Amino acid sequence: MAAVTPTKEALLQLYSNSLRTARAYSSYNFREYFVRRTKSQFREIQDEKDPAKLSAFYNERVKELAVIKRGAIVNQLYGGWKLVLENEPPKDQALERSDS
Template structure:
């Protein structure tokens, strides 16, 4: 990957991860994080600049979608799941 494409991909990856963490629901949040990581991992070895440019455009569209969905998610209150409400265990 060239340095120019790296300069576009890394900030996009970070933005997608950051936006995914804004979901109110644990399940949506974990699903979005998993999709982002898996999507970037699947195309990690891509060398063709035209394909990389198209993937970056697709990623930007997904970022806009995540922004809309997280905004909608914040409008509703979600009950915490068992995973989120477990008390931390402290050992003596």
């Protein structure tokens, strides 16, 4: 049975689903890791023309997306505290320089 090459639209859909799922993590470190990893993986395959490699890449990423979705659900359940760099200062509070 010949491997079916995924269309460009299917790859883009998989990319956007992967990013959306990665951004669903409540933990900053996991969220940023999966976003960076997704972008780098799809960037590497961006100019690939070999149908076999594209098909293998697509199938692996679909399996990985299912794992990341399950991980995101568990992470949302047990997310924990927000990190300092996730907390934004209130919009109405003006930032002042410490040396003035």
